[in-house]
Amino acid sequence: MSERTAYTEYHPRWLRRRPSTYWWLERRAYLSFITRELSSIFIAWFVVYLLLLIRAVSRGDASYQQFLAWSRHPVVMVLNVVTLFFVAFHAFTWFNLAPKAMVVHVGRKRLPASLISLSNYGAWVVVTAFVLWLLLGG
Amino acid sequence: MARRALEPVLWLLFSAGGVASALFVPILVLMFGLAFPLGWLSPPSHEHLYGVLRHPLTRLVLFGVFTLSLIHGAHRFRFTLYDGLQIKHLNELINLFCYGGAIVLSIWAGYLLWRMP
Numbered sequence: 167m168s169e170r171t172a173y174t175e176y177h178p179r180w181l182r183r184r185p186s187t188y189w190w191l192e193r194r195a196y197l198s199f200i201t202r203e204l205s206s207i208f209i210a211w212f213v214v215y216l217l218l219l220i221r222a223v224s225r226g227d228a229s230y231q232q233f234l235a236w237s238r239h240p241v242v243m244v245l246n247v248v249t250l251f252f253v254a255f256h257a258f259t260w261f262n263l264a265p266k267a268m269v270v271h272v273g274r275k276r277l278p279a280s281l282i283s284l285s286n287y288g289a290w291v292v293v294t295a296f297v298l299w300l301l302l303g304g
Numbered sequence: 305m306a307r308r309a310l311e312p313v314l315w316l317l318f319s320a321g322g323v324a325s326a327l328f329v330p331i332l333v334l335m336f337g338l339a340f341p342l343g344w345l346s347p348p349s350h351e352h353l354y355g356v357l358r359h360p361l362t363r364l365v366l367f368g369v370f371t372l373s374l375i376h377g378a379h380r381f382r383f384t385l386y387d388g389l390q391i392k393h394l395n396e397l398i399n400l401f402c403y404g405g406a407i408v409l410s411i412w413a414g415y416l417l418w419r420m421p
Binding site: 187200203204205206207209210212213214215216217219220221223224226227230231234237238242243246247249250253254256257260261267289290293294297298300301302 | 319322323325326327328329330331332333334335336337338340341342345347348350351353354356357362366370373374376377378379380381383384387389405406409412413416417420421
């Protein structure tokens with residue numbers, strides 16, 4: 167379908183009702199769709215947050231302590247709690263959807279969906295453990 | 305036609321960013337957004353964190369995660385505005401805002417990570 171439709175006199179307008187702006191409140195599935203879509207804002211916010219952290223760390227200990235104090239501000243904390251919810255929602259739905267996007271064949275057999283989901287969750291566990299080790303141990 | 309050819313690339317980067325952000329971001333939010341500020345865990349010392357960040361591999365991985373996540377976010381937010389608010393007539397402006405924002409922030413990320421002393 168082309169983006170701009172040119173109507174002629176002899177070509178009637180399609181009878182197509184514009185859905186309500188709040189169409190995504192009508193069903194649970196729509197609501198979870200829009201929740202997943204909105205996670206994009208929070209991912210962008212957290213990238214900015216991490217960039218500010220990196221800037222503070224590269225400026226020295228005093229800036230780093232200043233950043234940590236700022237991160238305890240109630241507004242920032244609330245924003246990050248909301249971010250955690252959206253980001254976790256994104257991660258779970260993303261890994262659950264992975265088998266639909268990745269069709270892997272071994273020989274002539276298709277690998278079962280559960281195996282692909284599981285390997286994604288496995289990668290998540292490994293990455294998480296590695297980040298924790300880098301931050302806290304090592 | 306050039307725009308048509310770009311779409312699959314954008315979707316590919318969107319997927320890559322979806323994986324990168326799903327793998328790396330939740331633990332970082334949990335740590336830097338909650339555990340350290342609330343005092344559940346004591347934050348790493350400046351020396352330790354600086355050492356981790358200075359490693360070339362860390363910087364490379366972080367740059368990849370940031371850039372891909374930003375493109376992922378821009379692509380998804382573009383369709384949030386498109387479908388959610390149904391402002392299709394502002395398509396060009398939305399694209400400019402979303403991808404432009406992602407590119408500007410990626411350049412900032414590259415600059416910060418590259419010139420780290």
